[in-house]
Amino acid sequence: MKRVAVVYGGWSSEREVSLSSGEQMLRAAQAAGYDAVGIDASRDLASQIAAEKPDVILNGLHGPWGEDGCVQGLFEILAIPYTHSGVTASAIAMDKRKSKAVYKQAGLDVADDVAVTRAEAARAHPIKPPYVIKPVNEGSSFGVVFVREENNGPSQLLLSDEWAYGDNLMAEEYIPGRELTVAVIGDRALAVTEITTLREFYDFDAKYAAGGSRHVVPADIPEPVTKRALEAALKAHQALGCRGVSRSDFRFDEKKDRLVILETNTQPGMTPTSLVPEQAAYTGMTFEALVAWMIEDASCRR
Numbered sequence: 001m002k003r004v005a006v007v008y009g010g011w012s013s014e015r016e017v018s019l020s021s022g023e024q025m026l027r028a029a030q031a032a033g034y035d036a037v038g039i040d041a042s043r044d045l046a047s048q049i050a051a052e053k054p055d056v057i058l059n060g061l062h063g064p065w066g067e068d069g070c071v072q073g074l075f076e077i078l079a080i081p082y083t084h085s086g087v088t089a090s091a092i093a094m095d096k097r098k099s100k101a102v103y104k105q106a107g108l109d110v111a112d113d114v115a116v117t118r119a120e121a122a123r124a125h126p127i128k129p130p131y132v133i134k135p136v137n138e139g140s141s142f143g144v145v146f147v148r149e150e151n152n153g154p155s156q157l158l159l160s161d162e163w164a165y166g167d168n169l170m171a172e173e174y175i176p177g178r179e180l181t182v183a184v185i186g187d188r189a190l191a192v193t194e195i196t197t198l199r200e201f202y203d204f205d206a207k208y209a210a211g212g213s214r215h216v217v218p219a220d221i222p223e224p225v226t227k228r229a230l231e232a233a234l235k236a237h238q239a240l241g242c243r244g245v246s247r248s249d250f251r252f253d254e255k256k257d258r259l260v261i262l263e264t265n266t267q268p269g270m271t272p273t274s275l276v277p278e279q280a281a282y283t284g285m286t287f288e289a290l291v292a293w294m295i296e297d298a299s300c301r302r
Helices: 015-031 045-052 070-078 087-094 096-105 118-123 204-208 223-240 275-282 287-297
Strands: 003-008 035-040 056-059 113-117 131-135 145-147 168-173 178-185 188-196 214-216 245-253 258-265
Touching (some): 015 035, 045 070, 056 287, 087 223, 096 223, 223 245
Antiparallel strands (some): 113 168
């Protein structure tokens, strides 16, 4: 029986999401017959892992440090097989501007953007509104600010003492239309989900609060668009060098028939409201089977 260490928690802004994902995966791994233990990651994670002597690490961390290549490097040093993507793919995917360069090279459509500092974005419009301010290295929509045409700018929020998302930002063209997402497992794109919300955009509360959003799987879109989205997600997964499970998010502008990739998440959520488990269930894969697949797929040198 494999001993599995489910690593979750940590100290990023996505800690609570990670705790939820990790607890779900821990229960599923145990139910699937693995000798699984949970580790709430501290800065002495190497010692925590050594104490448990796992055969496999099931990575349930989210956000900076947990999915940007840092902890993956630690797993490589420890020479313990781990789930999800490796150092390079994780680092590139976490950097929204670097991942866009990879998407472009792969022939995928992306939104125009410019790099800005926090001060620059607060001082004046970096690009013509409407646009979206995004921290380059955050997930779960933390720090995302939608700037309408009538707004003077996002200065009040950006200059707040409560801002905790760094100085490395980008101003991205706002793409109107429908929010779509596609999970990839191994070399297979699962399905297309449309996400609808009454909120202004798909923010943290829309993603994780009960009733914050509605997931429609399969998305009620034309078959050719479904095919394009599935192909684009798999192409992004492969171009970035991802392994295991990933999830790519898109906007589909029906008026222009434009499918724009926004980002690829190399550590997609595994919470009760998460999209990947929903898509897996739609294809006939239980949550236990999904977690078992990830454990068996684990390796080093990813």
